[in-house]
Protein backbone atom coordinates (compact mmCIF):
# COMPACT_ATOMS: atom_id res chain seq x y z
CA UNK A 1 0.00 0.00 0.00
CA UNK A 2 1.59 3.26 -1.03
CA UNK A 3 1.73 6.16 1.42
CA UNK A 4 1.36 9.46 -0.38
CA UNK A 5 2.63 12.42 1.62
CA UNK A 6 3.36 14.90 -1.18
CA UNK A 7 0.02 16.69 -1.27
CA UNK A 8 1.57 20.15 -1.53
CA UNK A 9 3.06 19.07 -4.88
CA UNK A 10 -0.20 17.62 -6.10
CA UNK A 11 -3.14 15.66 -4.74
CA UNK A 12 -4.88 12.52 -5.85
CA UNK A 13 -8.03 13.60 -7.70
CA UNK A 14 -11.14 12.78 -5.70
CA UNK A 15 -13.88 10.46 -6.98
CA UNK A 16 -16.23 13.38 -7.56
CA UNK A 17 -13.68 15.26 -9.67
CA UNK A 18 -12.84 12.20 -11.79
CA UNK A 19 -16.54 11.58 -12.42
CA UNK A 20 -17.18 15.21 -13.36
CA UNK A 21 -14.22 15.23 -15.77
CA UNK A 22 -15.27 11.94 -17.36
CA UNK A 23 -18.92 12.93 -17.66
CA UNK A 24 -17.92 16.17 -19.24
CA UNK A 25 -15.55 14.54 -21.73
CA UNK A 26 -18.09 11.94 -22.77
CA UNK A 27 -21.30 13.98 -22.70
CA UNK A 28 -20.71 17.69 -22.36
CA UNK A 29 -17.92 18.18 -24.90
CA UNK A 30 -19.20 21.33 -26.60
CA UNK A 31 -17.23 24.54 -26.94
CA UNK A 32 -18.71 27.15 -24.56
CA UNK A 33 -18.38 29.73 -27.35
CA UNK A 34 -20.58 27.76 -29.78
CA UNK A 35 -24.09 29.08 -30.25
CA UNK A 36 -25.87 25.70 -30.31
CA UNK A 37 -27.15 23.66 -27.36
CA UNK A 38 -23.90 21.73 -26.90
CA UNK A 39 -22.08 25.03 -26.58
CA UNK A 40 -24.67 26.40 -24.22
CA UNK A 41 -24.48 23.32 -21.99
CA UNK A 42 -20.71 23.62 -21.77
CA UNK A 43 -21.07 27.32 -20.92
CA UNK A 44 -23.61 26.46 -18.23
CA UNK A 45 -21.22 23.89 -16.74
CA UNK A 46 -18.41 26.46 -16.62
CA UNK A 47 -20.68 29.11 -15.08
CA UNK A 48 -21.91 26.63 -12.50
CA UNK A 49 -18.33 26.07 -11.33
CA UNK A 50 -17.80 29.82 -11.27
CA UNK A 51 -20.63 29.96 -8.72
CA UNK A 52 -19.21 27.07 -6.67
CA UNK A 53 -15.75 28.65 -6.45
CA UNK A 54 -17.22 32.08 -5.75
CA UNK A 55 -19.31 30.67 -2.89
CA UNK A 56 -16.24 28.97 -1.41
CA UNK A 57 -14.44 32.32 -1.04
CA UNK A 58 -17.55 34.50 -0.58
CA UNK A 59 -17.10 36.27 -3.90
CA UNK A 60 -19.35 37.34 -6.75
CA UNK A 61 -19.27 34.65 -9.52
CA UNK A 62 -18.65 37.43 -12.07
CA UNK A 63 -15.25 37.95 -10.42
CA UNK A 64 -13.99 34.39 -11.08
CA UNK A 65 -11.90 33.73 -14.21
CA UNK A 66 -10.57 30.33 -15.22
CA UNK A 67 -6.93 29.79 -16.10
CA UNK A 68 -4.57 26.86 -16.71
CA UNK A 69 -3.41 26.89 -13.09
CA UNK A 70 -1.94 29.13 -10.46
CA UNK A 71 1.24 29.77 -12.42
CA UNK A 72 -0.84 31.46 -15.08
CA UNK A 73 -3.06 33.17 -12.49
CA UNK A 74 0.01 34.58 -10.76
CA UNK A 75 1.57 35.77 -14.02
CA UNK A 76 -1.69 37.38 -15.16
CA UNK A 77 -2.19 39.04 -11.79
CA UNK A 78 1.27 40.47 -11.31
CA UNK A 79 2.18 41.45 -14.86
CA UNK A 80 -1.40 42.53 -15.57
CA UNK A 81 -1.68 44.76 -12.49
CA UNK A 82 1.82 46.20 -12.98
CA UNK A 83 0.92 47.03 -16.59
CA UNK A 84 -2.40 48.63 -15.65
CA UNK A 85 -1.34 50.57 -12.56
CA UNK A 86 2.45 50.73 -12.53
CA UNK A 87 3.18 53.42 -15.12
CA UNK A 88 3.32 56.22 -12.56
CA UNK A 89 3.72 53.99 -9.50
CA UNK A 90 6.49 51.58 -10.46
CA UNK A 91 7.05 49.97 -7.05
CA UNK A 92 5.89 46.47 -6.09
CA UNK A 93 6.12 44.88 -2.63
CA UNK A 94 6.40 41.11 -2.26
CA UNK A 95 8.28 38.59 -0.12
CA UNK A 96 11.46 36.60 -0.66
CA UNK A 97 9.63 33.31 0.01
CA UNK A 98 7.14 33.31 -2.86
CA UNK A 99 6.59 30.43 -5.27
CA UNK A 100 8.68 30.56 -8.46
CA UNK A 101 5.66 31.73 -10.46
CA UNK A 102 5.70 34.99 -8.47
CA UNK A 103 9.42 35.15 -7.81
CA UNK A 104 10.47 34.84 -11.47
CA UNK A 105 7.68 37.16 -12.58
CA UNK A 106 9.00 39.78 -10.16
CA UNK A 107 12.55 39.26 -11.49
CA UNK A 108 11.19 39.84 -14.99
CA UNK A 109 9.44 43.06 -13.95
CA UNK A 110 12.61 44.23 -12.22
CA UNK A 111 14.47 43.81 -15.50
CA UNK A 112 11.75 45.92 -17.13
CA UNK A 113 12.47 48.75 -14.69
CA UNK A 114 10.02 48.20 -11.80
CA UNK A 115 11.30 48.59 -8.26
CA UNK A 116 10.71 45.31 -6.44
CA UNK A 117 10.88 45.24 -2.64
CA UNK A 118 11.19 41.69 -1.29
CA UNK A 119 10.47 41.27 2.41
CA UNK A 120 12.47 38.50 4.08
CA UNK A 121 11.57 36.62 7.25
CA UNK A 122 13.07 38.16 10.39
CA UNK A 123 15.42 36.39 12.82
CA UNK A 124 12.51 34.34 14.15
CA UNK A 125 11.59 33.18 10.66
CA UNK A 126 8.50 35.43 10.64
CA UNK A 127 7.23 38.06 8.25
CA UNK A 128 5.10 40.52 10.20
CA UNK A 129 2.23 42.58 8.85
CA UNK A 130 4.09 45.72 9.98
CA UNK A 131 7.10 44.78 7.85
CA UNK A 132 4.84 44.53 4.81
CA UNK A 133 2.81 47.66 5.53
CA UNK A 134 5.94 49.72 6.21
CA UNK A 135 7.35 48.80 2.80
CA UNK A 136 4.35 50.26 0.98
CA UNK A 137 4.21 53.91 -0.05
CA UNK A 138 2.36 56.13 -2.52
CA UNK A 139 4.61 54.86 -5.34
CA UNK A 140 3.48 51.24 -4.77
CA UNK A 141 1.08 49.91 -7.40
CA UNK A 142 0.90 46.31 -6.16
CA UNK A 143 1.52 44.14 -3.11
CA UNK A 144 1.72 40.40 -3.74
CA UNK A 145 2.00 38.15 -0.68
CA UNK A 146 1.39 34.40 -0.61
CA UNK A 147 -1.11 32.98 1.87
CA UNK A 148 0.79 29.84 2.91
CA UNK A 149 4.36 29.04 1.99
CA UNK A 150 4.56 25.85 -0.05
CA UNK A 151 7.81 24.57 1.47
CA UNK A 152 7.31 25.10 5.20
CA UNK A 153 3.57 25.76 5.54
CA UNK A 154 4.30 29.16 7.11
CA UNK A 155 1.07 31.20 7.19
CA UNK A 156 1.66 34.81 6.19
CA UNK A 157 -0.25 37.70 7.81
CA UNK A 158 -2.08 38.53 4.57
CA UNK A 159 -5.31 39.72 6.20
CA UNK A 160 -3.65 42.12 8.64
CA UNK A 161 -1.16 43.38 6.05
CA UNK A 162 -3.83 44.05 3.40
CA UNK A 163 -6.08 45.73 5.97
CA UNK A 164 -3.30 48.15 6.96
CA UNK A 165 -2.31 48.80 3.36
CA UNK A 166 -5.86 49.52 2.18
CA UNK A 167 -6.38 51.89 5.09
CA UNK A 168 -3.40 54.01 4.10
CA UNK A 169 -3.24 53.41 0.34
CA UNK A 170 -6.66 52.32 -0.94
CA UNK A 171 -5.46 52.53 -4.54
CA UNK A 172 -2.68 49.98 -4.01
CA UNK A 173 -3.66 46.63 -5.57
CA UNK A 174 -3.45 43.62 -3.25
CA UNK A 175 -2.83 40.12 -4.58
CA UNK A 176 -2.41 36.83 -2.76
CA UNK A 177 -1.28 33.48 -4.11
CA UNK A 178 -3.71 31.40 -2.06
CA UNK A 179 -2.82 28.02 -3.59
CA UNK A 180 -1.76 26.31 -0.36
CA UNK A 181 -4.53 27.91 1.68
CA UNK A 182 -7.54 27.35 -0.58
CA UNK A 183 -9.93 24.72 0.82
CA UNK A 184 -7.59 24.28 3.80
CA UNK A 185 -7.89 27.55 5.67
CA UNK A 186 -11.29 29.22 5.26
CA UNK A 187 -11.17 32.79 3.94
CA UNK A 188 -13.49 35.35 2.42
CA UNK A 189 -12.00 37.65 -0.19
CA UNK A 190 -13.69 40.74 1.26
CA UNK A 191 -12.37 40.05 4.76
CA UNK A 192 -8.92 39.53 3.27
CA UNK A 193 -9.07 42.93 1.52
CA UNK A 194 -7.66 41.13 -1.52
CA UNK A 195 -8.23 42.59 -4.97
CA UNK A 196 -6.80 39.55 -6.75
CA UNK A 197 -6.46 35.93 -5.59
CA UNK A 198 -4.80 32.98 -7.38
CA UNK A 199 -6.13 29.43 -7.00
CA UNK A 200 -5.11 26.05 -8.37
CA UNK A 201 -7.14 22.88 -8.99
CA UNK A 202 -4.62 20.10 -8.55
CA UNK A 203 -3.76 20.99 -4.95
CA UNK A 204 -7.37 20.42 -3.90
CA UNK A 205 -8.01 16.96 -5.38
CA UNK A 206 -9.04 18.19 -8.83
CA UNK A 207 -7.01 17.69 -12.02
CA UNK A 208 -3.89 19.45 -13.24
CA UNK A 209 -3.96 22.31 -15.72
CA UNK A 210 -6.84 24.24 -14.22
CA UNK A 211 -6.88 27.20 -11.90
CA UNK A 212 -8.79 30.35 -11.21
CA UNK A 213 -8.25 34.02 -10.64
CA UNK A 214 -10.48 36.13 -8.45
CA UNK A 215 -10.48 39.70 -9.74
CA UNK A 216 -12.46 42.24 -7.75
CA UNK A 217 -14.97 44.29 -9.74
CA UNK A 218 -13.38 47.42 -11.13
CA UNK A 219 -9.79 46.12 -10.99
CA UNK A 220 -8.13 46.22 -14.40
CA UNK A 221 -5.37 43.98 -15.72
CA UNK A 222 -3.31 44.84 -18.77
CA UNK A 223 -4.16 42.21 -21.36
CA UNK A 224 -1.57 39.41 -21.60
CA UNK A 225 -3.23 36.77 -23.78
CA UNK A 226 -4.86 37.79 -27.04
CA UNK A 227 -7.44 35.71 -28.85
CA UNK A 228 -11.13 34.95 -28.79
CA UNK A 229 -11.84 37.09 -25.70
CA UNK A 230 -13.04 34.19 -23.55
CA UNK A 231 -13.23 34.92 -19.81
CA UNK A 232 -14.16 38.52 -20.70
CA UNK A 233 -10.84 38.95 -22.45
CA UNK A 234 -8.83 38.37 -19.26
CA UNK A 235 -7.80 34.94 -20.49
CA UNK A 236 -8.47 34.15 -24.13
CA UNK A 237 -8.48 30.51 -25.21
CA UNK A 238 -11.15 27.81 -25.22
CA UNK A 239 -12.01 26.93 -21.65
CA UNK A 240 -10.78 23.58 -20.29
CA UNK A 241 -14.37 22.56 -19.56
CA UNK A 242 -13.69 19.02 -18.21
CA UNK A 243 -11.00 20.15 -15.80
CA UNK A 244 -13.09 23.15 -14.74
CA UNK A 245 -15.98 20.76 -14.03
CA UNK A 246 -13.58 18.60 -11.99
CA UNK A 247 -12.41 21.61 -10.00
CA UNK A 248 -16.01 22.49 -9.23
CA UNK A 249 -16.75 18.95 -8.06
CA UNK A 250 -13.66 18.94 -5.82
CA UNK A 251 -14.54 22.30 -4.26
CA UNK A 252 -18.10 21.13 -3.69
CA UNK A 253 -16.87 17.94 -2.03
CA UNK A 254 -14.48 19.82 0.26
CA UNK A 255 -16.15 23.08 1.13
CA UNK A 256 -18.61 21.82 3.74
CA UNK A 257 -15.97 20.56 6.14
CA UNK A 258 -12.86 22.73 5.90
CA UNK A 259 -12.68 23.19 9.67
CA UNK A 260 -13.15 19.51 10.51
CA UNK A 261 -10.46 18.53 8.02
CA UNK A 262 -8.15 21.21 9.43
CA UNK A 263 -8.59 19.83 12.92
CA UNK A 264 -8.02 16.27 11.77
CA UNK A 265 -4.84 17.23 9.90
CA UNK A 266 -3.66 19.33 12.88
CA UNK A 267 -3.92 16.21 15.07
CA UNK A 268 -1.98 14.21 12.48
CA UNK A 269 0.72 16.89 12.38
CA UNK A 270 0.96 17.04 16.19
CA UNK A 271 1.28 13.28 16.42
CA UNK A 272 3.88 13.19 13.65
CA UNK A 273 5.96 16.00 15.16
CA UNK A 274 5.81 14.40 18.59
CA UNK A 275 7.00 11.08 17.17
CA UNK A 276 9.73 12.66 15.00
CA UNK A 277 11.06 14.80 17.84
CA UNK A 278 11.93 11.56 19.66
CA UNK A 279 14.39 10.67 16.90
CA UNK A 280 17.85 12.09 17.47
CA UNK A 281 19.01 14.51 14.80
CA UNK A 282 15.54 15.18 13.39
CA UNK A 283 14.50 18.84 13.43
CA UNK A 284 11.04 20.20 12.74
CA UNK A 285 11.24 23.29 10.55
CA UNK A 286 7.49 23.97 10.54
CA UNK A 287 6.43 25.45 13.87
CA UNK A 288 3.01 26.01 15.34
CA UNK A 289 2.52 29.13 13.24
CA UNK A 290 2.47 26.91 10.12
CA UNK A 291 -0.38 25.22 8.30
CA UNK A 292 -0.81 21.65 9.56
CA UNK A 293 -0.93 20.46 5.96
CA UNK A 294 2.83 20.95 5.47
CA UNK A 295 5.52 19.61 7.79
CA UNK A 296 9.09 20.44 6.84
CA UNK A 297 11.76 18.50 8.70
CA UNK A 298 15.52 18.02 8.52
CA UNK A 299 17.10 14.63 9.11
CA UNK A 300 20.61 15.81 9.77
CA UNK A 301 23.41 13.91 8.11
CA UNK A 302 21.24 12.46 5.32
CA UNK A 303 20.82 14.46 2.13
CA UNK A 304 17.20 15.09 1.14
CA UNK A 305 17.39 13.11 -2.11
CA UNK A 306 18.94 10.09 -0.40
CA UNK A 307 16.17 9.99 2.16
CA UNK A 308 13.48 10.67 -0.45
CA UNK A 309 14.60 7.68 -2.52
CA UNK A 310 15.08 5.50 0.55
CA UNK A 311 11.44 6.18 1.48
CA UNK A 312 10.29 5.79 -2.11
CA UNK A 313 11.73 2.25 -2.17
CA UNK A 314 9.36 1.57 0.72
CA UNK A 315 6.43 3.06 -1.19
CA UNK A 316 6.38 6.29 0.85
CA UNK A 317 6.28 9.51 -1.15
CA UNK A 318 7.52 12.83 0.22
CA UNK A 319 9.29 15.78 -1.34
CA UNK A 320 12.68 17.39 -0.94
CA UNK A 321 11.97 21.11 -0.89
CA UNK A 322 9.38 22.17 -3.44
CA UNK A 323 8.23 19.92 -6.27
CA UNK A 324 8.50 22.83 -8.69
CA UNK A 325 12.25 23.01 -8.23
CA UNK A 326 12.92 19.31 -9.12
CA UNK A 327 15.54 18.86 -6.46
CA UNK A 328 17.26 22.17 -7.26
CA UNK A 329 17.78 24.27 -4.15
CA UNK A 330 15.06 26.89 -4.03
CA UNK A 331 16.77 29.00 -1.39
CA UNK A 332 13.48 29.41 0.48
CA UNK A 333 14.63 27.44 3.52
CA UNK A 334 17.75 29.59 3.72
CA UNK A 335 15.46 32.63 3.68
CA UNK A 336 13.76 31.14 6.74
CA UNK A 337 17.14 31.08 8.46
CA UNK A 338 18.05 27.40 8.05
CA UNK A 339 21.77 26.70 7.72
CA UNK A 340 23.09 24.60 4.81
CA UNK A 341 23.21 21.44 6.95
CA UNK A 342 19.52 21.69 7.74
CA UNK A 343 18.52 22.89 4.28
CA UNK A 344 20.43 20.05 2.54
CA UNK A 345 18.67 17.42 4.63
CA UNK A 346 15.18 18.94 4.46
CA UNK A 347 12.10 16.89 3.58
CA UNK A 348 8.62 18.18 2.98
CA UNK A 349 5.86 15.93 4.26
CA UNK A 350 2.55 17.30 3.04
CA UNK A 351 -0.71 15.89 4.26
CA UNK A 352 -4.31 15.64 3.23
CA UNK A 353 -7.26 14.69 5.38
CA UNK A 354 -7.24 11.17 3.94
CA UNK A 355 -3.88 10.39 5.53
CA UNK A 356 -3.94 8.28 8.66
CA UNK A 357 -2.11 7.96 11.97
CA UNK A 358 -0.93 4.54 10.85
CA UNK A 359 0.67 5.97 7.70
CA UNK A 360 2.53 8.59 9.70
CA UNK A 361 3.73 5.97 12.18
CA UNK A 362 5.15 3.96 9.28
CA UNK A 363 6.84 7.10 7.93
CA UNK A 364 8.43 7.92 11.29
CA UNK A 365 9.56 4.32 11.76
CA UNK A 366 11.20 4.33 8.36
CA UNK A 367 12.97 7.61 9.04
CA UNK A 368 14.30 6.11 12.25
CA UNK A 369 15.51 2.96 10.44
CA UNK A 370 17.04 5.10 7.73
CA UNK A 371 19.05 7.04 10.30
CA UNK A 372 20.40 3.79 11.74
CA UNK A 373 21.19 2.23 8.36
CA UNK A 374 22.41 5.20 6.35
CA UNK A 375 24.48 6.82 9.07
CA UNK A 376 26.35 3.68 10.11
Ligand code: PMP
Pocket residue numbers: 008009068069070071072074099101146148149150177179180199200201202209210211324
Ligand atom coordinates in the same frame (compact mmCIF):
# COMPACT_ATOMS: atom_id res chain seq x y z
N1 PMP B 1 1.83 28.90 -5.91
C1 PMP B 1 2.09 28.00 -4.94
C2 PMP B 1 2.22 28.46 -3.53
C3 PMP B 1 2.24 26.65 -5.27
O1 PMP B 1 2.50 25.76 -4.30
C4 PMP B 1 2.12 26.26 -6.62
C5 PMP B 1 2.30 24.82 -7.02
N2 PMP B 1 3.53 24.26 -6.64
C6 PMP B 1 1.83 27.23 -7.59
C7 PMP B 1 1.71 28.55 -7.19
C8 PMP B 1 1.69 26.89 -9.04
O2 PMP B 1 0.47 26.24 -9.26
P1 PMP B 1 0.16 25.44 -10.60
O3 PMP B 1 0.87 24.12 -10.48
O4 PMP B 1 -1.33 25.30 -10.62
O5 PMP B 1 0.66 26.24 -11.74
